[in-house]
Every structure is written in C-alpha cells, then in structure tokens.
Amino acid sequence: MSKPDSLFAPFQSGSLNTTNRIVMAPMTRSLSPGNIPNDQVVEYYRRRAAGGVGLIITEGTCVDHRAANGYPDVPFFYGEDALAGWKRVVEAVHAEGGKVIPQLWHVGSIRDSGAEPDPEVPGYAPSGAAIPGGRTGHEMTQADIDEVVAAFAKAAGNAEALGFDGVEIHGAHGYLVDQFFWEKTNQRTDRYGGSLQNRSRFAIEIIEAIRASVGKAFPIVLRWSQWKQQEYTARLVETPEALEAFIKPLSDAGVDIFHCSQRRFWEPEFEGSELNLAGWVKRLTGKPTITVGSVGLNADFLPIQGTTTFREAEPASLDNLFDRLENDEFDLVAVGRTLITNSDWPSKVREGALDTIKPYVKEALLTLD
Numbered sequence: 001m002s003k004p005d006s007l008f009a010p011f012q013s014g015s016l017n018t019t020n021r022i023v024m025a026p027m028t029r030s031l032s033p034g035n036i037p038n039d040q041v042v043e044y045y046r047r048r049a050a051g052g053v054g055l056i057i058t059e060g061t062c063v064d065h066r067a068a069n070g071y072p073d074v075p076f077f078y079g080e081d082a083l084a085g086w087k088r089v090v091e092a093v094h095a096e097g098g099k100v101i102p103q104l105w106h107v108g109s110i111r112d113s114g115a116e117p118d119p120e121v122p123g124y125a126p127s128g129a130a131i132p133g134g135r136t137g138h139e140m141t142q143a144d145i146d147e148v149v150a151a152f153a154k155a156a157g158n159a160e161a162l163g164f165d166g167v168e169i170h171g172a173h174g175y176l177v178d179q180f181f182w183e184k185t186n187q188r189t190d191r192y193g194g195s196l197q198n199r200s201r202f203a204i205e206i207i208e209a210i211r212a213s214v215g216k217a218f219p220i221v222l223r224w225s226q227w228k229q230q231e232y233t234a235r236l237v238e239t240p241e242a243l244e245a246f247i248k249p250l251s252d253a254g255v256d257i258f259h260c261s262q263r264r265f266w267e268p269e270f271e272g273s274e275l276n277l278a279g280w281v282k283r284l285t286g287k288p289t290i291t292v293g294s295v296g297l298n299a300d301f302l303p304i305q306g307t308t309t310f311r312e313a314e315p316a317s318l319d320n321l322f323d324r325l326e327n328d329e330f331d332l333v334a335v336g337r338t339l340i341t342n343s344d345w346p347s348k349v350r351e352g353a354l355d356t357i358k359p360y361v362k363e364a365l366l367t368l369d
Contacts, residue, residue: 003322008350011054011331013256013288014217016165018054018099021325022346025292025336026057026103026168031368032075035116037085041075042092044368048339049098052346055332056093057168060105063151067124069115070107077102077155083162090163101166101221104155106148108176109137125179126192131230132184145192145202153209166219169206172261174228177203181236182228196236196246204253211254220254225261226277232263240270244284251285258289259334263300265293266320278330292334295321296345297360313337315357318349340364
C-alpha cells in the first residue's frame, strides 16, 4: 500500500459513511448576502465534493439566537430561506458522492458592533467578557443559557430533517462554548463556573439536548481547541490526565467524533509523546478524531484579528501526515486553506500530481471559486 492510500480508505461512524478520510475544514467566508446560502455557496461546496472531499463541514452557520452572529454576510441556520439554501447544498454535495454536516455556531462576546440580525444586541458571554479581564458584553443568565441550548438542539433537528449527515458544534477558538470552557473568560460563581468540570456543563447540556433531538445514529461532532483567538498560547489542560478528565464527560454526553483543532497538526501535545491533540483524544476516549492544522501547507493559520484573512502559504510535504494516519493516530484529516485554492486537492493527491497544487493566497478569500 502506498502512503497516500491511508488517506483514501473509507470511514464509518454511526450513520456516516465516507469514501475517504479527507474533511473540508469549516472556514468563515462571509459571502452569503442576507445571511442566506445562495447559488454561489451551493456551487462552492459542490465543487469540493466533486473534487474528492469525503466529508464537508460547512462554514460556521449561526443558530437561532439574537446574538449568535458576529460578522457580516455569515449564513444563518434558521428561517425558511436560509434552510432552503442549505437543503440545496445538501442535495448538491450528495449528488457528487460527498457527505456534509453544518457547523453550528454562536460567537458569544466576539461580536462586531452592528452585526445582523439586530445591531443593538451586545455580545453574550459567560461573564460578559470577550477578552481576559474585560467586561464589554452581556453576562448570560440561566434563562439565556437555556435559550441558547435550545437553539443548538433546534438547529440539529433541522439539519437531520434537511438530510445532512451529522452536525458539528463549534466549541473552539474562543467563541461562546469555548468562552465557557476557558477560565479567563468564565469567571462565574454558579454551577457553570469554577472547575473545568463545571465550565464544561454548558457544552454538555448542548450535546445532550442535540442527542435528544436527533436519531441515535446521527453523528455529533465537537470541534474544540486549546488555543484561543484571544490568546494563541492558551491551554485548557496541561497533562494527559487533565485531558481525560475534561474530554470523557463530553464523550459520555454523546459526542461521536472529536475535531481537535491545532494550528500545526504535527506538533506533539504533551512532553514524552509524539501524539498530537487528536491522537491523545482518540487514545483516551476510543472515539474517532479529526486532526487539523496547516495540512499540506508550509505556514500555519494566523488570522488578522477581527477579519477572515489567513496567512498565505505554499504547498508542503504530506509524508508526516501519511505516517501518522498509517499509525492510526487519528481517523480523519481536515484540510482548510489549500481547499480554497484547490477545489480538487484530493484528486491531485490521489493521482500524485502534487506539483500542480496551487499555493494559498489571500485574494482567494474574496470569491467562492
């Protein structure tokens, strides 16, 4: 078996079956005018499925809450027109043999002033803080928490009804779910604050509510990260033991697949082992994991604060990725920026046409090619 073959082996989890291990990473594009996925969005995802992506995770799509959105022209996951647009995405991806799940998103206190649908609504957060030590938003009440949990469950039920192949909860990168995880933005003194176990309660309630609203075999993916856009060096846990204590309750609540976000997938997570974050989570939970972080590129992800501009990068060797896949360190591989400039990246890799892979350039973000 050649090294690339491991990337093109089939995968199954619950009702999700993919033809290969390649996942399109969720990437905010801000190109859905009126917050509705239009013809260009449908075609954007269809092309990636036609190019060989096994599983597409959509860009972050906002749940039905007045403060969920933080950026212009981000697609919503509620309302008749938006859901009709997503239905067309599902049909287009399935017609090409791909699978697709929406990323369900609430930005929390990271919310641009004037953001749709109500510019007057402030950012919601566990302690009203967008950054450590700040207090610029609305501190969530129990009623607020219950409302957001219900919004995630409603979105997941809609996703199943529309024919999606699962859902992903965005619990990473300093957005709302992650703001509850992180002690620097969660200074609550009730049952949602204090220990990491308590700070995980909000995410667990969302997972349990989603599981109750969808079929038993409908996959729930959780994307989480140590790093935050507010602080790249942030860490929720420092040891494998602490990671197990954090991740096991989330697994028990109903997560089927963990999407473990690193900025550089090849970096070991803890001293004394070469396993990356996805490798450790798989070892500790026995659940499938997705690795992500500058796959196939020579420069890591580095957004400019408050924008969706990513660092430019050239194609890089995939040998390290293939070795880790062959060693069963993780199950799936999420590819981001290089799929923006190479919609057929999987086909090029499978054919060995690596010299035809184009670099990622920031101008590519301006269109949905």
